Amino acid sequence: xxxxxxxxxxxxxxxxxxxISLVMTIFTTINxxxxxxxxxxxxxxxxIGYKYSIDFRVHKINMExxxxxxxxxxxxxxNESIVKEFSNNDFIELLSIFSCNTIQYVEMNAGEGVSKxxxxxxxxxxxxxxxxxxxxxxDFEVDKLVAVIGNDxxxxxxxxxxxxxxxxxxxxxxxxxxxxxxxxxxxxxRIIVSYENMKRxxxxxxxxxxxxxxxxxxxxxxxxxxxxxxxxxxxxxxxxLNSVNCYFEIDEVARMMDIxxxxxxxxxxxxxxxxxVCFFNVFLVVLIWIKHKNKEFAIRKTFGYSTLRIYGQVIxxxxxxxxxxxxxxxxxxIIYSFIKSIPLDLxxxxxxxxxxxxxxxxxILIVELLVNVLYISKIETINGMKSK
Amino acid sequence: MIKLENIVKTYGSKENxxxxxxxxxxxxxxxxxxxxxGKSGSGKSxxxxxxxxxxxxxxxxxxxxxxxxxxxxxxxxxxxxxxNISFIFQDFALIDDYTVYENIEVPLIAKGKSRKEKKxxxxxxxxxxxxxxxxRKYPNQISGGExxxxxxxxxxxxxxxxxxxxxxxxxxxxxNSKNVIExxxxxxxxxxxxxVVTHDINVANATNRIVKLKDGRIVE
Numbered sequence: 001x002x003x004x005x006x007x008x009x010x011x012x013x014x015x016x017x018x019x020i021s022l023v024m025t026i027f028t029t030i031n032x033x034x035x036x037x038x039x040x041x042x043x044x045x046x047x048i049g050y051k052y053s054i055d056f057r058v059h060k061i062n063m064e065x066x067x068x069x070x071x072x073x074x075x076x077x078x079n080e081s082i083v084k085e086f087s088n089n090d091f092i093e094l095l096s097i098f099s100c101n102t103i104q105y106v107e108m109n110a111g112e113g114v115s116k117x118x119x120x121x122x123x124x125x126x127x128x129x130x131x132x133x134x135x136x137x138x139d140f141e142v143d144k145l146v147a148v149i150g151n152d153x154x155x156x157x158x159x160x161x162x163x164x165x166x167x168x169x170x171x172x173x174x175x176x177x178x179x180x181x182x183x184x185x186x187x188x189x190r191i192i193v194s195y196e197n198m199k200r201x202x203x204x205x206x207x208x209x210x211x212x213x214x215x216x217x218x219x220x221x222x223x224x225x226x227x228x229x230x231x232x233x234x235x236x237x238x239x240x241l242n243s244v245n246c247y248f249e250i251d252e253v254a255r256m257m258d259i260x261x262x263x264x265x266x267x268x269x270x271x272x273x274x275x276x277v278c279f280f281n282v283f284l285v286v287l288i289w290i291k292h293k294n295k296e297f298a299i300r301k302t303f304g305y306s307t308l309r310i311y312g313q314v315i316x317x318x319x320x321x322x323x324x325x326x327x328x329x330x331x332x333x334i335i336y337s338f339i340k341s342i343p344l345d346l347x348x349x350x351x352x353x354x355x356x357x358x359x360x361x362x363x364i365l366i367v368e369l370l371v372n373v374l375y376i377s378k379i380e381t382i383n384g385m386k387s388k
Numbered sequence: 389m390i391k392l393e394n395i396v397k398t399y400g401s402k403e404n405x406x407x408x409x410x411x412x413x414x415x416x417x418x419x420x421x422x423x424x425x426g427k428s429g430s431g432k433s434x435x436x437x438x439x440x441x442x443x444x445x446x447x448x449x450x451x452x453x454x455x456x457x458x459x460x461x462x463x464x465x466x467x468x469x470x471x472n473i474s475f476i477f478q479d480f481a482l483i484d485d486y487t488v489y490e491n492i493e494v495p496l497i498a499k500g501k502s503r504k505e506k507k508x509x510x511x512x513x514x515x516x517x518x519x520x521x522x523x524r525k526y527p528n529q530i531s532g533g534e535x536x537x538x539x540x541x542x543x544x545x546x547x548x549x550x551x552x553x554x555x556x557x558x559x560x561x562x563x564n565s566k567n568v569i570e571x572x573x574x575x576x577x578x579x580x581x582x583x584v585v586t587h588d589i590n591v592a593n594a595t596n597r598i599v600k601l602k603d604g605r606i607v608e
Contacts, residue, residue, distance in 0.1 A: 011485045296483045302442055303495040303546065304470025306463070381442040385481060 014289045015321055021285045022325030022365070023332065025278035029361040030333050032275050033354035034342070035268050136177025146176035148192040154178060279364055286372045290314065297376055298384025307377050314376065318369050390416040390439060390550070390581070395448035397434050397604075408434045409445070410604040416583060418549070421576040423584045423592040426601035432585045433554055435601070439583065440552045441469040452550075470498050474543035478555035480535040482527040488514075488538050489523040495546035513541040517571070533564035540571055544578075551575060553584045557591055569594045 136148065149157070149166060157164050157175055164175040179192075297310050337344050349358070397409040409431040416422050424432045437443035438450060441457065450458040457468060474495065475481070482491045489510060496506045514520045517537040522530055530538070536556060543551050553572065557565035569591055576582045576596075584591060592598045600607045 295481075296485070299481050299483055300494065300498070301466075302440070302469075302475050302481070303498050304466050304468075305498050306466055309498075382437060385477065 011289075011292060014285075014292050015317075018282075018285050018289050018318075019321045019325050019328070021278065021282045022322055023328045025275070025282050025365065026325055026329035026361065027332050027336075028271060028275040028278050029357065030329060030349060031271055033349050033357045035271060036354055036357060132180040133177045134180045136175070145173045147173040148177040148179060149175055150179045150191065151181045153191065279368070282365060283368045283372070286318070286369055287375070290372050290375055294379055294384050297379050298381045301379075301381040301384070310376055311373050314373055315369065322365070389418055389451075389453060390583075391451040392435070392439070393449045393451075395435070395438060395445045395450065397431070397438065397443070398446045407431075407604045409438070412448075412601075412604070412606055414599060414606060416581060418581055419576070419579050421573070421582045421584075421594075421596045422599060423586055423595040423597070424599045424601060425586060425589075425592050427587065429603075430601040431604040432601050434604075436552050436554055436583065436585045439550075440473050440475055441465045442475075470495075472548050473550045473552060474546045474548040476536070476539050476543050476551065476553040476556050478558035480527070480532075480539045480559070482535055482538060482542075484527050487524050487526055488519060488530065491527070491538060492542045492545050495542060495548075499546070509545050509547075510541075513545045516544070517541040531564075532560050533567060536560060536564065536568055537571065540568070540575070544575060544580075549580055551580050551582045553582065555586055555588075556584060557586070557588055565590070 133148065134151070147166060153166065157166050159165070160172070165172045166175050167173070293314070297305075300310055300313075301307075334344065336342070392412055392414050395409055395412045396407065399406045399408060412431070412435060424435060426432045434443065438445050445458060448458065449456055452468075452472065455468075457465065460468060482488075483494070486494070492510045492513065493506055496509060501509070511520070514523065517540060519534055519537050519541065522534060522538070527535055527538075536559075540556075551572075556572065557568050560568060565588070572582055572584065573594060582595075584595060586592055
């Protein structure tokens with residue numbers, strides 16, 4: 001065992017120190033890259049090493065109010081608000097982009113019959129669950145084609161495979177429940193389906209408008225639990241809101257405490273500082289590693305080795321340590337990610353900016369080696385032979 | 389034939405110039421077994437280093453087989469060293485991180501020998517030195533005598549015709565010293581030119597010729 005370890009490492013102690021230094025450097029670089037991928041946005045308040053969850057809401061602002069808002073004021077007051085005109089289809093697409101988890105139900109008014117494309121649609125929140133039913137339940141599975149229908153639509157129900165079904169835009173839905181008649185002018189032609197189903201349902205559907213925002217001011221509450229996606233989602237939302245002609249605002253429902261944010265900023269910079277120290281450390285370790293081999297180089301020179309050949313030998317031995325360090329760093333990062341619940345998403349580390357960070361790291365580590373390797377040319381054979 | 393003409397080696401500036409070797413001229417024939425004797429600081433190791441191309445003379449010329457080595461460029465001198473000269477040192481100069489086998493392999497790698505050639509050569513000289521069982525041992529796992537035999541095997545494995553030994557028995561007990569002297573005699577019988585630097589009269593007496601140095605000059 002000793003023979004093989006020694007054969008791989010040659011000078012075991014210095015090589016192990018070198019491998020540890022390289023692992024520290026590469027591991028911190030990986031995490032600097034990961035932190036960079038989170039971005040420097042102060043709004044997102046992400047804490048290093050922790051999976052975070054930020055809820056944010058998209059509000060449609062009352063159009064009358066919005067007309068009185070100056071654009072600049074809107075930016076200042078509403079932070080991430082914008083928008084000019086509103087298109088239902090776009091909004092539905094936007095909701096899809098959000099991967100919205102919280103909205104579970106879509107409520108709409110059927111016009112003449114349930115197949116008609118001209119419907120009024122309500123996107124509601126959990127208050128829908130409180131609606132009274134004459135039969136069934138509203139608490140159905142979100143990804144199952146089940147609808148709760150208003151009393152007026154009972155006539156359209158038919159039976160198939162011992163189940164009560166209703167065709168919505170020619171798509172068969174199981175009737176999960178029937179709403180209690182509300183009042184003579186009540187909306188007894190309402191249909192409630194899960195949001196996920198609604199997205200399918202609306203694929204070929206043209207909706208004219210979304211109504212009742214006074215009643216349901218929160219059009220959607222989105223939850224994002226992916227560090228990576230949040231930034232891009234917010235970007236897409238902003239792009240979208242910029243492109244449509246309607247006023248919106250996005251605000252974060254859940255914000256971290258200031259002190260936590262402070263910790264996160266300190267944490268980011270500490271990791272970067274450690275990374276720089278690690279680079280410096282590698283430089284010194286490589287220098288010591290090469291000095292440790294002083295006598296070996298001198299001996300080789302007495303047998304007529306060229307300096308170039310000795311360079312090659314040092315680079316080869318360094319690369320062995322380097323490859324081992326890269327493998328160990330990746331394993332360490334996987335363990336760390338597992339412990340800290342960090343998503344193991346390769347795209348986090350190979351995004352455009354991070355590729356550069358990783359390439360720079362490798363380049364710096366190689367340059368550090370080469371600068372130290374130049375020291376070899378200064379070794380005088382006679383003095384080298386005297387060194388221990 | 390090795391021919392040294394007016395070799396001078398000085399250290400320091402003009403005011404504090406020290407002569408390590410002063411106007412040394414000598415000839416050593418092919419296949420000769422020569423010892424260079426002298427006290428510490430007499431310049432014997434410096435001469436050996438100049439012959440071995442790991443040091444250069446301040447002035448004077450040095451020929452090997454009528455080729456002027458002292459005029460060679462660094463690159464050519466390295467090639468010359470690789471192809472003609474091998475060293476044996478007092479402290480054995482084995483690489484601690486390499487096994488006995490790998491230490492003997494070092495000059496063969498420099499010469500670009502094939503794996504098969506290397507294996508055959510190393511085996512031959514390990515057998516000759518009686519260290520074949522130590523192939524996988526590291527220098528810190530073997531005795532001084534074994535280390536020196538390993539160093540001699542390495543010098544011989546290179547196949548070079550000139551063997552330079554700098555105090556080869558300096559770090560050995562009397563028993564091992566005798567063995568090393570015998571080995572060097574055998575090496576000389578193989579047709580190699582052996583130049584030994586020593587202050588041990590027993591070693592010097594084993595050689596064919598003794599060159600005595602004092603204060604950088606040949607006195608005998």
